[in-house]
Amino acid sequence: MEEILEKFETALIAGNADASADLADAIVAAGQATADEIFAHLSNAMEEVGSRYQTGEYFIPEMLRSAEAVEKAMAVLEPYLFESRHEQAGVVVMGTVRGDIHNIGKNIIVSALRAAGYEVHDLGVNVSTEKFVNKVRETGAGLLLLSAFTTSTKPALLDVMAALEAEGLRGSVKVVSGGASHSEKFAREVGVDGFATDVKSTLAVCRRLTGRDGDRR
Amino acid sequence: MNSRERFLAVLAGEMPDRVPIVPVVDGFFAPKVIGRANDDCFADGACLAEALTAAQLKFAYDGAVAEMGLGPDPNVLGCPVEIEGNDVPLVVETIVGGREDLEKLAMPDPWAGGKMEPVQRLVEAAAGGYAVLGSVRSPFEYAATVRGLIEFMTDFYRDPGLVRDLIEAVRPATMAVGRAFIKAGVDALVVKDSFASSSMISPEHYREFAFPSGREAIAELAEEIPVILHICRNSMPILKDMARTGAAALEIDSPVDLAAAKSAVGGKVALKGNIDAVSVIEKGGIAAVEAAVKAAIGAAGKGGGFILSSGDSIPLSAPEENIAALVEYGRKYGSY
Incomplete structure (x- = not known):
């Protein structure tokens, strides 16, 4: 085999x-x-x-x-x-934020997460804050992954964070922002729980935030 | 030598009195100068023409770039475009789902609906005192935009014949838009081939798909007007190919080592670049701008053949004093 x-x-x-x-x-x-x-x-x-x-x-x-x-x-x-x-990993909502139509990185991450056992709800690109919030509520997702190619999408990320807070969902969902230009400083400024710049760091941060650090690699 | 003459001298392979300074101040940044929002100007060519004119007047660089919504094909061959707030116009729906859609592509009619009037207004405002550059998508970039970048690049392996046919089908759009800018009186064209970057596709794929159509289009347009070929991010592996397209200058971005580029192609074409639009002009201070300008001119200015510029479009949030510093230090360090 x-x-x-x-x-x-x-x-x-x-x-x-x-x-x-x-x-x-x-x-x-x-x-x-x-x-x-x-x-x-x-x-x-x-x-x-x-x-x-x-x-x-x-x-x-x-x-x-x-x-x-x-x-x-x-x-x-x-x-x-x-x-x-379904038993192995968690439920993830993912999309590229409003104002950004880059989906290459996002699609790769969606494939990788699915391969790693997550149930991924892919909302596509140029996704509105409302869509993110509704999907998180509907699926009860434990992880929300916001893909943003450049850091110029900061206002869109901040908007999603504020809406999750306002809707009382912030406590139940861990948020990860991702993109090649993301950094710890940027993540701190936006207020997300973690950031990732590639497939490997995405899988690692998702494992960490779902308490599955001990899982394979 | 005025600004326009200085800029054109470099494109003609002649020695200017100093390094011309033509940063990419386009629809991202220029509307701020006249207190307007980007979406006002993206939807209204007259607004953008006014903004670009005002920005040139304010910073006194040597050339203005007519770009982003200003021009003959703002909707990219009929793709629905969304403009909201200060975001750039987004193509939100692609129109080529497969080979069967190639026949449905509608070539732009640049002179319909007064679309060229703002460009003419910009040319009139410049009055030959500074250069006006018209920005045109390459056939490769048009093809990627109407097919959607993901599908287009997936086709490289899935259906390379479709890639070639699509590029051929949209080439008339590049030519029509280029010729409209020429007729409107611009001094040079910038053929944008951003997706051909070695940060996105391999040099082999560049040579297979982007280069042949780009060379044909550029060579044809260059018979009428100087052409600058823009490929952003890393273009070092394909620089020698770019120099064979017939372009008078290559607009290169910050990841490219200017001295290495000058050494590779400096004898053949001029170089335009390559101050980092984000880390230096948007986020750096005046001292960072000065250092970058000094280094760029030091690396590529010797013997002419160099236009000082940002590597790519200057972002909306860049401080005005950094653009002023780019021009000031460009003059200080760029004298021959």
């Missing part, structure tokens, strides 16, 4: 969507892999893709190619993983 999972991981990193879906079929057919094992390989793949982007080996089209491979594989794996997925 481990050999199929290794091949699966390699196919995701290479962004080979057809091979990823075929290998996902093989994983389901064999029925031996645990959800933990599958998530570990998916997470490894996404982290490797993120790392290759950071070192300049991959660019955005290569990340999208891998994201598409993850998407095709998840379509096969989702029924197989469904029950354990």
Whole structure:
């Protein structure tokens, strides 16, 4: 089984969507892999893709190619993983804030979080404060991830934070802001519970905020 | 030598009396100078023309950039655009879902509805005293915008034929808009190819998709007017290709090492750049602006072929005194 999972991981990193879906079929057919094992390989793949982007080996089209491979594989794996997925992680609401239409980073993060076992409600891009607040209330999400490509979106982030407070939801949801230009200082100014700049730091901050620090890697 | 002559001298490969200063003060920043909100001016070309004219008058740099809502195709081939508050106009819906939509693309009619009047007004206000630059999307940038960046870049591997066909289909838009600016009397064109950046796509993909159409469009427009090719963030790996497009100058952003760029392509094209619009002009103090200007001119000013500029659009929240400092120190350190 481990050999199929290794091949699966390699196919995701290479962004080979057809091979990823075929290998996902093989994983389901064999029925031996645990959800933990599958998530570990998916997470490894996404982290490797993120790392290759950071070192300049991959660019955005290569990340999208891998994201598409993850998407095709998840379509096969989702029924197989469904029950354990909900038990393992938390419910996340995510979107790119108002005034920002960048969705590349967000989509990669959504795939990575799903792969890591979260139930993710993706609201898309240019999302209004009202939509974020309503979705958090409706789903009872424990995590709200606000994607913002540049720090010029600070007013939009502050608006969401104020609305969560005003609606009495701030105590029940941890908020993470994310984007390549985010920093601890920026996160402090906006008042979020954590920040992330890439796939790896997003998974880490989500694990920390959901009290799952001891989980795999 | 007045501002316009100084700017054009560099594009013609001649030696100016000092380094020309043409920061990218466009629709992000200029409306503030006349006390107007960005959304007023994005929706109203006359407002933006007034703002750009006032900003040039206030800071006395050598050229004004007609850009962001001002010009022949504010709606990007018919994509619905949303303007709200001080946000930049956002294309909120793309119009090419697949190959079947290529035929539906409507090329812009630059002269319809008085869209070129504000540009003409800006040119009249400049009256040959300073340069006016018209900003045009490259075919690659048009294609990415009407398809949506994610789908477009996913197509690189999924359907590269569609990428090429789409770029070819929108090339007439770049040409029509470029020619309208030329007819309106601008002094140079800036062909924007932001998505071709090596911060986004590999140099191989640049050469495969963005370069061929960019070169064709630039070479054709350059027969009539000097063209500056803008690619933001990191463009170092493709700089030599950019220099082969027929552009008279390359507008480069702060991640590029100016001295290395000058050494790589300085014999062939002029360089325009590359003060960091955010960390220096928006967030730095006057001392940071002075240091950056001095370093940039030191790295690329020698022997001409250099236009001092921000690497990209100056953000709304940049302090006015930093733009004034850019011009002041550009003059101080840029004399030949």
